[in-house]
Amino acid sequence: MSLPRELPDPFLPPTPAQTEAVDAALLTRRSMRAFLPNAVPRRLIEELLLVASRAPSGTNTQPWQVHVLTGAAKERLSSRIQAVYADPEQLAQHTEEYAYYPSQWVSPYVDRRRKVGWDLYGLLGIAKGDKFRMQAQHARNFDFFDAPVGLVFTIDRVMAQGSWLDYGMFLQSIMVAARARGLHTCAQAAFTQFHRIIADELQLPAEHMVVCGMSLGWADPQAVENQLVTERAAVAEFTHFRSE
Known part of the structure; x- marks a missing residue:
């Protein structure tokens, strides 16, 4: 699959319908934690990755x-990780290769983290403790x-922090392109703890x-967990305008 020979003209003003479609894809993207078993055609996966x-x-x-996993390949990786996750002794031998979260939490980040966790557990009827x-x-x-x-998703170890910023934009683009096609996603840092299992299973270099x-x-x-809509800070809370 390749891009159209003629890409859309980036200098043409978008139509109201185009603006609405982009906004809808962004605004309806959220982390889904329950999916239907319906298969996603390979061509559709290739299409959203291309975009x-x-x-x-x-x-x-x-x-x-x-690395796209479906069918038996996906089940094998899941089974191997689940077996380790269920065994405290084995689980203790697996740690993340990089720090996704800070070592010391401060407000407002820790408050947001706690709230989304308890909001999810509340929907699922999971009590504290x-x-x-x-x-x-x-x-x-x-x-x-x-x-x-x-x-x-993997990255060459030689790449530095700037490439990880690029990677975030790529991940977001996948999630937005998925929404434009009626699909949903959930990005998961949880897998990083099991990078050795993943590397072995996928035969990563x-x-x-x-x-x-x-x-x-x-x-x-x-699914009740898919009703979770996280809060967002007001634009005024994170935006700083300077004109002089």
């Missing part, structure tokens, strides 16, 4: 590598929340590092 590949990257380095059900819910990450497609995973598929509209 997302137009994401910007410094000097056009395009630092992303995508119910560690068994919390762990069971976290374990669903490793089944890609039953999505028919699991994506694993030593120079490749796991960035994250992502669930992709048709969201289950009846």
Whole structure:
């Protein structure tokens, strides 16, 4: 699959319908944690990855590598991780290769983190202190929340911090392109703890590092966890205008 010979003219003003479509894809993107079993055609996956590949990257380095897992391949990876996750002794031997979160939390970030966690658990009827059900819910990450497609993203270890910024834009582009096609996603840093299992299962070259995973598929509209809508700070809280 390749891009059209003639890309859309970037200098033409967008129509109201085009603006509305882009806004809708952005505003309806959220992390879904329950998916229908309906398969996603390979051509559709290739199409959204093709569109997302137009994401910007410094000097056009395009630092992303995508591993698409479906069927038995996805089940094998999930089974291996679940077996380790269920065994405390084995689990203790697996740690993240890079720090996704800060080592010391401060407000307002820790408050937002706690709120989204308790909002999700509240929807699921998981009470504070119910560690068994919390762990069971976290374990669903490793089944890609039953999505028919699991994506694993890797980056060459030689690439530096700027390329990770580029990678974030690529991930966002995938999620927005997915929404434009009626699909939903959930980006998952949880997989990074099991980078050694992933590297072995996918036969990754030593120079490749796991960035994250992502669930992709048709969201289950009846699943209560999919009703979670996280809050966002007002524009005035994070924007600083300067004119002089």
